[in-house]
Amino acid sequence: MIQLVxxxxxxxxxxxxxxxxxxxxxxxxxxxxxLTLLGVAALFVLASADFLAVAQxxxxxxxxxxxxxxxxxxxxxxxxxxxxxxxxxAVLTNHRSWLWPLVLAGGTFTVLYQVLTRGSFxxxxxxxxxxxxxxxxxxxxxxxxxxxxxxxxILLLVALIGAAYLAKPNDA
Amino acid sequence: xxxxxxxxxxxxxxxxxxxxxxVKRHAIVVLMGVELMLNAANLNLxxxxxxxxxxxxxxMMTLFVLVVAAAEAAVALAIVLQVYRHYRTIQxxxxxxxxx
Numbered sequence: 064m065i066q067l068v069x070x071x072x073x074x075x076x077x078x079x080x081x082x083x084x085x086x087x088x089x090x091x092x093x094x095x096x097x098l099t100l101l102g103v104a105a106l107f108v109l110a111s112a113d114f115l116a117v118a119q120x121x122x123x124x125x126x127x128x129x130x131x132x133x134x135x136x137x138x139x140x141x142x143x144x145x146x147x148x149x150x151x152x153a154v155l156t157n158h159r160s161w162l163w164p165l166v167l168a169g170g171t172f173t174v175l176y177q178v179l180t181r182g183s184f185x186x187x188x189x190x191x192x193x194x195x196x197x198x199x200x201x202x203x204x205x206x207x208x209x210x211x212x213x214x215x216x217i218l219l220l221v222a223l224i225g226a227a228y229l230a231k232p233n234d235a
Numbered sequence: 236x237x238x239x240x241x242x243x244x245x246x247x248x249x250x251x252x253x254x255x256x257x258v259k260r261h262a263i264v265v266l267m268g269v270e271l272m273l274n275a276a277n278l279n280l281x282x283x284x285x286x287x288x289x290x291x292x293x294x295m296m297t298l299f300v301l302v303v304a305a306a307e308a309a310v311a312l313a314i315v316l317q318v319y320r321h322y323r324t325i326q327x328x329x330x331x332x333x334x335x
Contacts, residue, residue, distance in 0.1 A: 065237065066236070066237060066240070069237055069240055069241065070240070073240065073241075073244040076244065076248060077244065077247055077248065077251070080247075080248055080251040080252070080255075080271055081251065083251075083255055083264070083267060083268075083271070084251060084254055084255050084258065084259075089261050089263060089264060092264055092267060093263075093267070096267050096270065096271075099248075099271065099274070100274065103248075103274050103277070103278060106241060106244070106278060106281075107277075107278075107281055109237070109241075110238075110241060110278075110281045110282050110284075110285045111285045112281045112284065112285070112294050112297075114294075115277075115281060115294055115297055115298065115301075118298065118301055119277075119301065122301050122302075122304075122305050123270075123274075123301075123304075126305055126308075127270065127304065127305055127308045130308055130309060130312055131263060131266065131267065131308070131312070133312075134263050134312040134315055134316065135263055137316060137319070138263070138315065138316065138319040138325050140323075140324070161258065163257075164254050164257040164258045165254065167253065167254070167257060168250040168251065168253050168254035168257075169250070171246075171249065171250045171253055172246055172247060172249075172250035175246035175249065175250070176243060176246055179239065179242045179243060179246060180239070180243075184283070186283055186286045186287065187238055187286060189286045189287075191285050191286050191288070192288060194288060196288075196291060196294060199288070199289070199290075199291050200291060200294060200295065200298070203290065203291060203295055204295070204298075207290070207295075208295050208299075211299055215299055215302045215303075218302065218303065218306055219302060219305070219306055221306075222305075222306030222307075222309050222310055223309070225310055225313070226309040226310050226312070226313040227313075229310065229313035229314060229316075229317060230312075230313035230316050230317065232320070233320070
């Protein structure tokens, strides 16, 4: 039963990723990214990571994806006629090769698949239990991972200031 | 068995993200490919972390990866915005001038 659910959400995530690869519309690929992120969040739940699933939905779908959609809309070219006359005329040809990227991705997947299926992981022999992870994560954040936690806070502050500085108009 | 399925799905997601990064010409779609690869790595970490319920090291790592991914997306989109202001395009093939 749980195997079936895992396969269903895996198909959702992978279908979204394939659709991003195939579509030419940038806004559509943003929406397919939403599908993929939701699928991954569901897989987090099925791997008994409830807190991370909620964090994934809030950070990615609520933050990063909205940012990406804003980026798509802000950099959208309104009318193709208003082009810079200094630019050379670009003729859309079909010469862009799909062969080498597919060989690269396929080769990566083949190597990873061989490693994952042939390897015997010691960790997988332990027994697993479904339990809530919020308690453990909170305790770990305040003990073992206290310094990375504080550094992550500083990093977010720096990224906020840096992004606001970078995105400001030049003449302002 | 379920963990192996998840690991294979993560490997597939990583390969698809890699293909998107290499194939696509639009800068924002390339960013999406990077996000997909980060998600695949997170899926691996979480899949292994369920066998470690006392310390949850994989999940803690995933939490920090989420934070860094959010910061990366914000800064990268700010850079994309500046590139668009400068070149009036963000097709990566047409941005070939270092001097501006």
